Amino acid sequence: MAAPSPPGSSKSSMRSVVFENRGSSAKSLADSSMTDIELQPYDDDIKEDDEKEAHLQGDVEQALMDLEHCIVGWDGVDDPQNPKNWPRKERYRSLMMISLMGFVMSVPLTPTAHPNSKDFNQLTNILFSPLASSMVSPGVLIMNREFKNRNLELTTFVISVNVLGWAFGPLLFAPLCDIFGRRRVLDFANMNFVIWQIGCALAPNISSLVVFRFLVGLGGAGCLTIGGGTISDLFSTMESGAASAVFAMGPLFGPVVGPIAGGFLAQRVGWRYAYWTLLAFGGFITTLATIFGRETHPAVLLERKAAALRKSIGNPALINYYYRHHPERTRKDIFIDSFKRPIKMVVQSPICAIMCLYMSIMYGILYLLFTSMPLVFYQKYSWDPEKTGLSYLGIGTGLFLGLIIIGKSSDSILMKLAAANGGVAEPEMRLSMSAGFVSLLPVGLFWYGWSVENHTHWIVPIIGMMFVGFALMGVFVPIQTYMIDAFKGYSAAALAALTSSRSVVGAVLPLAGAPMYKKLGYGWGNSLLAFVALAMIPPVWLLYKRGGQLRKRNPVRLD
Structure with missing residues (x-):
């Protein structure tokens, strides 16, 4: 299991993993034994740092991939699927x-x-x-x-x-x-x-x-x-x-x-x-x-991506970035x-x-x-x-x-x-x-x-x-x-x-x-x-x- 980054680690060490090739994403995850990852508490400091960087562009949430905490997001700021x-x-x-x-x-x-x-x-x-x-x-x-x-x-x-x-x-x-x-x-x-x-x-x-x-x-x-x-x-x-x-x-x-x-x-x-x-x-x-x-809809697109990754690598702990604070919500809960x-x-x-x-x-x-x-x-x-x-x-x-x-x-x-x-x-x-x-x-x-x-x-x-x-x-x-x-x-x-x-x-x-x-x-x-x-x-x-x-x-x- 990947250990969470220490509180004093640099932002770069906490950055999301960027897939260079979408077709090989699932394979590389499986080869790296990512199926054993457990969901770690998400550090909101990451989000705050991203917000500061993105303020000029007006993009409050970049929603980047953070596999260290089992967060499924975009494969980098220039992900063509975004x-x-x-x-x-x-x-x-x-x-x-x-x-x-x-x-x-x-x-x-x-x-x-x-x-x-x-x-x-x-x-x-x-x-x-x-x-x-x-x-x-x-x-x-x-x-x-x-x-x-x-x-x-x-x-x-x-x-x-x-x-x-x-x-x-x-x-x-x-x-x-x-x-x-x-x-x-x-x-x-x-x-x-x-x-x-x-x-x-x-x-x-x-x-x-x-x-x-x-x-x-x-x-x-x-x-x-x-x-x-x-x-x-x-x-x-x-x-x-x-x-x-x-x-x-x-x-x-x-x-x-x-x-x-x-x-x-x-x-x-x-x-x-x-x-x-x-x-x-x-x-x-x-x-x-x-x-x-x-x-x-970014949340819906990332949920589809998360579902595909859970299936391909067999790790149910992976969670959509937008659902990270409420991972157990059902569709009924979301609607209400x-x-x-x-x-x-x-x-x-x-x-x-x-x-x-x-x-x-x-x-x-x-x-x-x-x-x-x-x-x-x-x-x-x-x-x-x-x-x-x-x-x-x-x-x-x-x-x-x-x-x-x-x-x-x-x-x-x-x-x-x-x-x-x-x-x-x-x-x-x-x-x-x-x-x-x-x-x-x-x-x-x-x-x-x-x-x-x-x-x-x-x-x-x-x-x-x-x-x-x-x-x-x-x-x-x-x-x-x-x-x-x-x-x-x-x-x-x-x-x-x-x-x-x-x-x-x-x-x-x-x-x-x-x-x-x-x-x-x-x-x-x-x-x-x-x-x-x-x-x-x-x-x-x-x-x-x-x-x-x-x-x-x-x-x-x-x-």
């Missing part, structure tokens, strides 16, 4: 698969009613949640006539139940990823999203449609939940800003493209055709992801612990709770704004329902411009700030640009609201929405990247908390949109949102300046 060491094209291809599915999941191809439909006036009471159905669509009125439904609350619930699926999905998929890996769970979620589109398209009554839409939302939550964890798996801290921008393209641009496509396509073929369209596109992307996708993580993070970490609240408020502003847009351009500017989707081009342009700036500058700014901080990159540095971006949000909201109220040329409110989209992109992506960097190793749980909280708001808050605009009008209604946005400027600046102190005073202990 997802962070994959070729750059391979890493971005894996991420783009998830982003594309996020795009399909968030595209609301909702059919519209005929422009002369008398039922169109009912629009003021029927609200669609963005990112599931991002426009107030009169197509639901056609569905109501077919199902003979006159219950307004049920009509609204048909739409918002999709977002409730997003709220519950992360709580299920995040723990499953820790057991089965991200790829299997993502494939399962994507297939559920696709299959239940058939149920929606063939729904015989409105009750069944509610059930099927909830299941669609549950499946759609997979890419939203797994995307953040995948970024953490594939990219170092110095790369995660650009990666987050790439991932955000899908979920954020889907709601912009959906109303445009729905306005010109779905109206001519009926409301059910929207689900057949999503079935086709979703099925295509799911097939690509299933064929070309690779597992990225992982299921509790998002809740524990909100309770234990004030930073996580603040970010969930902050993101929910920002998404709430977006949701309420979206409820007004089709009505504005139909009623105020006499656009027919087919063309009202074009009003989303303003906010889409703003999102695109913001995405370019964030994607190109996020990582470079982090490196400059880290260099000025003695080479230490703090997660809060991701928020350095957000205060500037969020300052433009009230500008866009005031611009949009009062230009509509005074019935200026239609291009004026669309320009105002460009400011809104630009500002929101500068908030959403940095906050998501911040959560990934601040909670390394638990990024999936952190984003699960973030996604669930904002989805609950997305399912409920749009119900207040119509009464608000009816009572206050578009000018003061959007001014109310602008005042809320103004109140959101100081918190993000304070988090950038002082958030690190708060985060370090309240460390998260989940295992």
Whole structure:
């Protein structure tokens, strides 16, 4: 049995063994009588030394092989099996698969009613949640006539139940990823999203449609939940800003493209055709992801490696690096612990709770704004329902411009700030640009609201929405990247908390949109949102300046 290193031994003597040839690893272990190794207590000083070395790269845990203590890890910092060491094209291809599915999941191809439909006036009471159905669509009125439904609350619930699926999905998929890996769970979620589109398209009554839409939302939550964890798996801290921008393209641009496509396509073929369209596109992307996708979860990959080594050399003492503190945990234990993580993070970490609240408020502003847009351009500017989707081009342009700036500058700014901080990159540095971006949000909201109220040329409110989209992109992506960097190793749980909280708001808050605009009008209604946005400027600046102190005073202990 190999004796443990003495406390005063050098770091090099405690370093992990690096296999130069993966094919001969098991053989060399067997020849060295490693089958007789017993599990030694793992010295956390090794981890602390590695953390100091890796701080500039942002990789808190290198998870290297340490056979002296029966720890199975990576075969060196440049192990090609480590997802962070994959070729750059391979890493971005894996991420783009998830982003594309996020795009399909968030595209609301909702059919519209005929422009002369008398039922169109009912629009003021029927609200669609963005990112599931991002426009107030009169197509639901056609569905109501077919199902003979006159219950307004049920009509609204048909739409918002999709977002409730997003709220519950992360709580299920995040723990499953820790057991089965991200790829299997993502494939399962994507297939559920696709299959239940058939149920929606063939729904015989409105009750069944509610059930099927909830299941669609549950499946759609997979890419939203797994995307953040995948970024953490594939990219170092110095790369995660650009990666987050790439991932955000899908979920954020889907709601912009959906109303445009729905306005010109779905109206001519009926409301059910929207689900057949999503079935086709979703099925295509799911097939690509299933064929070309690779597992990225480091704990799952190392567990497979550990299992193979235990079998090949006959040593049951070998243990996955990530399971070294709890070697006897069963799958049930892992699931329960992982299921509790998002809740524990909100309770234990004030930073996580603040970010969930902050993101929910920002998404709430977006949701309420979206409820007004089709009505504005139909009623105020006499656009027919087919063309009202074009009003989303303003906010889409703003999102695109913001995405370019964030994607190109996020990582470079982090490196400059880290260099000025003695080479230490703090997660809060991701928020350095957000205060500037969020300052433009009230500008866009005031611009949009009062230009509509005074019935200026239609291009004026669309320009105002460009400011809104630009500002929101500068908030959403940095906050998501911040959560990934601040909670390394638990990024999936952190984003699960973030996604669930904002989805609950997305399912409920749009119900207040119509009464608000009816009572206050578009000018003061959007001014109310602008005042809320103004109140959101100081918190993000304070988090950038002082958030690190708060985060370090309240460390998260989940295992």
